[in-house]
Amino acid sequence: GQNIDQPTEMTATEGAIVQINCTYQTSGFNGLFWYQQHAGEAPTFLSYNVLDGLEEKGRFSSFLSRSKGYSYLLLKELQMKDSASYLCAVMDSNYQLIWGAGTKLIIKP
Amino acid sequence: TAGITQAPTSQILAAGRSMTLRCTQDMRHNAMYWYRQDLGLGLRLIHYSNTAGTTGKGEVPDGYSVSRANTDDFPLTLASAVPSQTSVYFCASSEVSRHEQFFGPGTRLTVL
Numbered sequence: 394g395q396n397i398d399q400p401t402e403m404t405a406t407e408g409a410i411v412q413i414n415c416t417y418q419t420s421g422f423n424g425l426f427w428y429q430q431h432a433g434e435a436p437t438f439l440s441y442n443v444l445d446g447l448e449e450k451g452r453f454s455s456f457l458s459r460s461k462g463y464s465y466l467l468l469k470e471l472q473m474k475d476s477a478s479y480l481c482a483v484m485d486s487n488y489q490l491i492w493g494a495g496t497k498l499i500i501k502p
Numbered sequence: 503t504a505g506i507t508q509a510p511t512s513q514i515l516a517a518g519r520s521m522t523l524r525c526t527q528d529m530r531h532n533a534m535y536w537y538r539q540d541l542g543l544g545l546r547l548i549h550y551s552n553t554a555g556t557t558g559k560g561e562v563p564d565g566y567s568v569s570r571a572n573t574d575d576f577p578l579t580l581a582s583a584v585p586s587q588t589s590v591y592f593c594a595s596s597e598v599s600r601h602e603q604f605f606g607p608g609t610r611l612t613v614l
Contacts, residue, residue, distance in 0.1 A: 397544065435606060436592070437605070480544070480545070482544075491544075494542055494543055494544045
């Protein structure tokens with residue numbers, strides 16, 4: 394079966410760094426996506442990795458290791474507005490996204 | 503640019519009634535999707551369409567139907583609603599199936 398695992402909830406302090414992990418087992422692999430979803434809102438695209446390594450985009454970075462079936466999203470210089478759920482999704486061999494349940498990130502002052 | 507719009511924003515529906523959730527995009531994207539999101543679960547794909555005139559079944563298609571008569575619109579119909587269909591429904595689109603998806607604001611549906 395297909396499976397995406399990520400922690401249910403994490404807490405971090407404003408100004409700090411947090412790493413959200415995602416492990417996956419899917420039928421084929423055509424890339425891994427990270428989305429941000431604020432409560433009551435739609436998911437919005439953050440990053441896409443298809444090759445191994447680190448992709449940096451401002452305060453956010455995403456890492457992928459295909460051999461380990463592992464990714465992480467790194468958020469630096471945390472701000473209160475970063476309080477949200479972070480969704481990991483893998484595109485399978487049929488180009489359909491398989492979604493994790495999301496990690497709720499709580500930022501404390 | 504509006505992007506993707508969904509209607510209604512929320513709805514309470516009696517079990518056994520039918521309902522159509524509307525989704526319209528103005529980005530001229532080829533691919534469109536319907537997901538449901540339930541607490542503690544990841545987004546689950548209901549139906550998708552890679553291009554106008556074609557549709558496909560996702561992970562949880564039972565009880566739902568879709569049509570794609572043109573590029574912009576992708577309505578989702580519940581023929582006879584059941585309480586287990588209580589959920590938040592998101593419509594999404596992408597330029598082609600392998601690209602990032604853009605989501606509408608969602609429809610919160612309660613079936614009693």
